Amino acid sequence: KQEVTQIPAALSVPEGENLVLNCSFTDSAIYNLQWFRQDPGKGLTSLLLIQSSQREQTSGRLNASLDKSSGRSTLYIAASQPGDSATYLCAPNRDDKIIFGKGTRLHILP
Amino acid sequence: DGGITQSPKYLFRKEGQNVTLSCEQNLNHDAMYWYRQDPGQGLRLIYYSQIVNDFQKGDIAEGYSVSREKKESFPLTVTSAQKNPTAFYLCASSISGDRLSLELFFGEGSRLTVL
Numbered sequence: 001k002q003e004v005t006q007i008p009a010a011l012s013v014p015e016g017e018n019l020v021l022n023c024s025f026t027d028s029a030i031y032n033l034q035w036f037r038q039d040p041g042k043g044l045t046s047l048l049l050i051q052s053s054q055r056e057q058t059s060g061r062l063n064a065s066l067d068k069s070s071g072r073s074t075l076y077i078a079a080s081q082p083g084d085s086a087t088y089l090c091a092p093n094r095d096d097k098i099i100f101g102k103g104t105r106l107h108i109l110p
Numbered sequence: 111d112g113g114i115t116q117s118p119k120y121l122f123r124k125e126g127q128n129v130t131l132s133c134e135q136n137l138n139h140d141a142m143y144w145y146r147q148d149p150g151q152g153l154r155l156i157y158y159s160q161i162v163n164d165f166q167k168g169d170i171a172e173g174y175s176v177s178r179e180k181k182e183s184f185p186l187t188v189t190s191a192q193k194n195p196t197a198f199y200l201c202a203s204s205i206s207g208d209r210l211s212l213e214l215f216f217g218e219g220s221r222l223t224v225l
Binding site: 004031032034036041042043044045046049089091093095097098099100101102103 | 153
């Protein structure tokens with residue numbers, strides 16, 4: 001059974017810093033992996049989708065990498081801003097089942 | 111604007127009552143999903159539908175029911191048989207249910223509280 005772990009569970013950093021969020025999964029035979037953002041009391045917003053054949057995907061200040069063989073993905077946020085404060089979730093897709101991590105709660109200090 | 115609309119945003123229910131949560135999408139997506147989110151836990155799949163008039167149970171289907179009579183609509187009924195229904199419910203859709211191209215888009219969620 002796929003298990004997804006996100007470390008750290010919570011993170012507070014000063015505005016302007018670059019940061020890395022980690023996601024690990026136990027079953028590496030995935031088709032793709034999606035990163036989401038969730039604001040308090042809101043739905044999930046899709047940030048990036050990485051196909052299993054890709055190593056990374058970029059959107060603005062966000063860069064996500066995927067290492068299937070080691071069961072890891074990272075989300076890199078450059079030049080963090082207070083508006084980046086949210087919970088970030090990763091979700092690998094394996095056999096039609098998308099399993100979600102519990103997320104990393106990010107707080108950017110102004 | 112294209113998107114997924116969930117209603118109501120907040121809902122209160124007395125014990126023993128059934129309630130129905132609405133999910134409508136105008137993205138022309140084939141597949142639709144219902145998830146439940148509880149504090150400290152990841153999202154858990156309740157039901158999903160890959161095509162009209164067909165749906166499958168997810169990991170926690172007991173006490174819930176769904177229908178898929180129209181492509182754009184996938185309502186979820188929380189029945190009185192659901193022992194712990196207080197939660198945040200999220201509806202999602204994907205262009206197709208094909209495993210190779212599965213990419214989820216979510217609505218804003220519905221928060222159900224049982225009094």
